[in-house]
Amino acid sequence: MAELTLRRTRLPRLRLRPGRLGVTIATTVLVLAVAACLFAPLLWPLDQSAVNLARIRLAPSWAHPAGTDDLGRDVAHRTLYGLRVSLLVGAVAALVATVIGGIVGGIAGTLGGRVDRLLMRIVDTVAALPHLLLGIFIVAMLRPSLGAVILSVGLTHWLSTARIVRSELLSLRTRPFIDAAISGGAGRLRVLTRHLLPHVLPKLALATTLMVPHAVWHETALSFLGLGLPPHLASLGNMINDGQGSLLTGAWWASLMPGLVIVIVTLALAAVVARWRDRLDPRVRAELQL
């Protein structure tokens, strides 16, 4: 497996190095975004199917800060809900990916040996496939829908989690306190839940968080291609897709705001994670390809 170790250790560690101010801003942005998503239905409810044919394609103004779209819907309002939908789908999909990765990595790390080699070979294979293409294939075969999008993200993004869990378990196995627990008569399950899980969980949480922007991207790309969420639902990908049609009629604002929101939230997340990452030990960092 020399080529694998080689590839992994040589992978670039690109580092965003935000200053203190940067991290503060990023954290504020994220907290605001999440809060807005959580409380939007209470403060500013949106009827997903509301249209107003009398107010179509209005340019940005005080009444509609980001303009209105082809069906007279307020772009700013829908962007907020788009973020909500995209973050929710991203989070659930990242969770699915983590579960798949956790199971595969857990089996590989606990059993080791031949099973480990086989599973890691599969991981490397899937890593070599173009994610988006595979995702398109999965969605096409399962029909575009919410479930298919989540599954599509889950089935293409579990690799790094599997690697982290595996290597974490493998290294833990050699640690003295595990030996002590086993020789102290603790059962396999008890060792797993009491001693191994608490060590692995924080890393899993980080991996899941890191995956959220990827999952959001995957969702928006699929929705943009018309292979994602139901098209009347306000999601960032759907809105950019609709906005493409509005471009030529002069309504450039329809796709501007959803795109900007993706950029800002991704950057903020990257900055916050960069801070978190610096406190990690270098091995996990390498696995996460940071």
Added chain:
Amino acid sequence: MVATAGEPDTLNPVLNFGVDGASLIFDGLVARDATNTLVPALAAELPAVSADGKTVTAKLRSGVSFHDGSPLTAADVVFTYQAVLDPKVDSTLRSDLDMLTTVTAPDPATVVFTLKYSYAPFLQRLTLGIVPAKALTGQDINKAGFNRQPIGTGPYKVESWTAGDRLVLAANDTYWGGKPANRKLIVAFVADDNVRAQRMRAGEFDAAELAPKLAAGFDNATGYTVQRVPTADYRGVMLPLTNPVTADPAVRKALAVGVDRAAMVTGILAGAGEPAFGPIPPTSEYADGSAAGNPSADPAAATALLDAAGWTPGPDGIRAKAGRQAAFTLMYPASDSLRKELALAVTADAKKVGIKVNPEGLTWDAIDTRITRDALLMGFGTPYDPDFVSYKLFGSVFAAQGYFNPGSYKSPIADKALQDGRDQADPAERKAAYATFQQQLAADAPWVFLTYLKHTYVVKAGITGVSPRVEAHEHDVANSLWWNINTWTRS
């Protein structure tokens, strides 16, 4: 040089290319003129129908030859129709020729069709392009090279077809209808609406089909004319009678008067359409004006209907009756943005009168499994004969059979009218039958018809000979504004 979004899958008429004629490459026994009236094409005169309506005899025009120079004979016509009827051939056209038993050629210039039952509009089915038997005999028609490099009798022959890009046609100088005025015709396939508009703007095309909103951008531009062609292409909401909410006639009628068709035409179609109230377009001689209603929404009438039927508003504004909310799901094909927009407009209008509609964007196969229970935004329509689509769409024998009559509409009066329209050869009696049908449909409202579309084209100024005719739902290379492009000239 013309541009369209709809690239055909095949250029073989047997496999559904240009079955309604005007395919530029092929001719049928008959064709349609600018008013969609049947005129003889490969037949010397309109085929003769026997008194019992079960035998149709066509005499072939003499001196017609295919692009490869071989002469057209009755054997080619027989081959074409038999290929359609052959179960080994993957042709969906077979369903339309259900009434056809045999096709024979008593002599090289005569073709005889024998029908199972008399079928008034049979001649309308003879627009199917004729293929040369020689080029296809003994081959697997489904995969023949012919499908991409066909040989016909039409004004243009195929020079090349680059899939996803363009179809290059060259004039057929020996065309029986006269030498085409244009030596070369390129049909560009540009799937993306925006790109097509952009390239039209750059002057790349002489004519292009554009989405209504984009075509509107050319209205004030010099050097272009915008053609808004009336069609029989309608959009409407199919309301299943098996669904407990939409089964109530009051709900259906309230929706029918509560939707703002005029706003849909201006807001969604950018003016390129007209309100629809039934499946027979106003341009048709069979249209019955009394079935039409008010193009604007009439919420007062809608609420009155619902109140009278016992649907009372709940605290959230949604009406309910006997503990059941006035709510139903409206499906639309997710990939069709026009139907999505119409579905959302219906949803918004319905909400104003206290009916809750849940729009759901799905793929066709997902729609398939639910089509007998949930409402669907459907589109159909052909201007040629009122029997064509409506017989199956509203006939009770076809109830719940796939896309035929998914909502299980059953009306003995409509059934009889549809059958009469099919059986009667006399135009006046047919007209009366279809008037009855339209009135019954308006009374029962199994569908809420929304709009007839106008297909919008932008044509460069200085082109003469453009002659729009009422178009069908399906139009691409064949049957578009350029149906007679072989006679267009540039000044």
Added chain:
Amino acid sequence: MVRRRLLVAVPVLIATSIGMFLLGAASPIDPAKQYAGAAAFTATSENLDQIRANWGVDDPLPVQYARWVGNLLQGDLGWSTSRHEPVTAVLGARAGWTLLLVSTALAVVLVSSLVLGTLAAYRRGGLFDRGLRAAAYAVEAMPVFWLGLAAIAVFALSLGWLPAGGLTEVTATTTSAADVARHLILPVGVLAVSQAPWFLLFVRDSVAESLRDDHVLAAKARGLPGRTVLFGHALRTALLPFLTLIGTHLPELVGGAVLVETVFSLPGLGAVTVQAALGSDFPLLAAITLVTTAVVLTANLLTDLAYTAADPRVRLDG
């Protein structure tokens, strides 16, 4: 080593194809209705049943798989139900454009990231370095399709400098190189810009690191001119890991190409993949996925080979 890799590649391809087949079988989509398109609405169910029987799509799964593999080995990838032509013809007509798009974009990315990254590393901490890094992070956060729309809005619609899409002017009867080049500027540019950040930041970091390496410092101490040290020594050290980066980033480049082709309506594999997915065209989708996998595996092998050739200390089969 090549043989060992090939031995691995074959089971990988088999596993991928079986996986795809199972997914295709689990799919609720009716191929006959997909084929019929709009005509499915007027076709009778017996009509559609007959078409299904003609295709053998109701046969048991192993039979279908065996037939598919058998045809595959004879070079027949099947019949595309959405395009109505052989899959090989679809691939043949379109793969070239995708290859052109991806390889041109890759070349632009490589050259620009090497040059800009090295310059940034040389003056690290400077205004250029900071600006470049900020731009790289910002671009990395932009979805490539959004970037494409922005490029169309600015360069095609507002300024009118470049065409908004397509491959050639329709008036052109032949595909002239100059015409194609003009149409490819925006798509190649957008794909390159969207992929550049990773490469750029990587070059910058590793050149900056190697500038502190002993042999580079030694070269500097010997009094070699700055440019020689920078490009001759520091960059060369950084080049090796860069090669691996290309291999691992290829899948992402392919994904980007799918989106870029869709935005600019280029007649490439990416655009046809999306159409196939919308039309649930299993034979075409399966073939594209399989072929792309094979290409990516080959490319990985090639980068690894280049790596061993470039650095004899690395032995891949060790």
